[in-house]
Amino acid sequence: MKRVLLLMIVCYSHFVFSQKDKTLFAYGGQVTKGFIKYTAELTNKKKPKICFLPTATGDSEYYINYWYELCSGLEVEPKVMKVWINSTTQKESFEEVLMSMDAIIVGGGNTLNMLAIWKAQEIDLALKKAYDKGIIIAGGSAGSLCWFKAGTTDSRPKELTIVKGLGFLDYSHCPHYHSEKTRRPLYHKNILEKKLANGYACDDKSGIVFLNGKLSKSVSLDSESFSYYVHQKNGKIIEEKLIPEILEE
Known part of the structure; x- marks a missing residue:
């Protein structure tokens, strides 16, 4: 009996200490050098691998080039995961790519189309696995809206x-x-009419860090x-301003 009890305690302790905090950083506008730098800091890695997902802009080459330009001079290893690929050129699964990263940043664009593609390719499931593993998840505009229950989008006519x-x-x-x-x-109206739940709003240069699904801190550029x-x-409507930590741009 003592041996069984000891084994249960050891297994439970391993379960508790093997669980990683789930960190999500959502900001109101497009990706910036300051937000990339802060995302890198959240990983607690010396030179983290950060993967950019430009799905919402249809893997725009301009946006991808801009990503690499922003990462220039930062202590990060920048990556990009495209979805417009084929099996002859892409030898890793989307899940394999995402699970090998220290952080994932999602860009802005058309939220509705992005989510449809992710679900068709099961990228949504891979992102959830990455999040649960403790890989830092971040993004702004479409790249912030996608992580919540719901919100308003300009993705439709x-x-x-x-x-x-x-x-x-x-x-x-x-x-x-x-x-x-x-x-x-419109956000106020939708909450009052209970079309949307209570939630968080961000100006373009402000963001929120959530730890294990709860508000941790607010930051701003x-x-x-x-x-x-x-x-x-x-x-x-009650609108509570969150006092931010000011980041370096």
């Missing part, structure tokens, strides 16, 4: 509409909070950009 995300974070989300004038009032917790109480 005519107007902003609601899109469901992957649900890694159990909140709604609004990127480009003050830079695009229709974002904030300047003193004029903020993130907010937006929720409704007694039929009114």
Whole structure:
């Protein structure tokens, strides 16, 4: 009996200590040098491998070149994972690529199309495995919206509409909070009408770090950009400004 009990304690201890914290960094706008540098710091690695996913812009060569330009001079090993590939040129699975990284950054663009491609290619499942493993997950615009339960997107014609995300974070989300004038009032309206859950909004140069699904800290590239917790109480919107740590651009 003592031996069985001891074995159970050892197994439980191994389970507890083998679990890694799940870190997700969501920011409101497009990828910047400052946000890449901060993502690298979150890995606690000397020269981390960071993979950029430009899916939302259709693997735009301009965006890919811009990524490498931004990474120039930083202590990172930059990678790119394209989805417009074929089996004769791509010898690693998407999962194998993602699971070998220290961090993954998702770019902006068309959220709806990006999610459709990810699901068709099972990249969504690979990203969840990477997240659960403790690989840092990050991104802005479409690259932030995708991790939440839902939010508003410009991915469809005519107007902003609601899109469901992957649900890694159990909140709604609004990127480009003050830079695009229709974002904030529509986000408030959708929360009041319970079309969206309470959630987090980010200005373009501000972001939020979530640790194991919960708010950890807010960061910003300047003193004029903020993130907010937006929720409704007694039929009114409450907008709580999160005081950020200012990052170096």
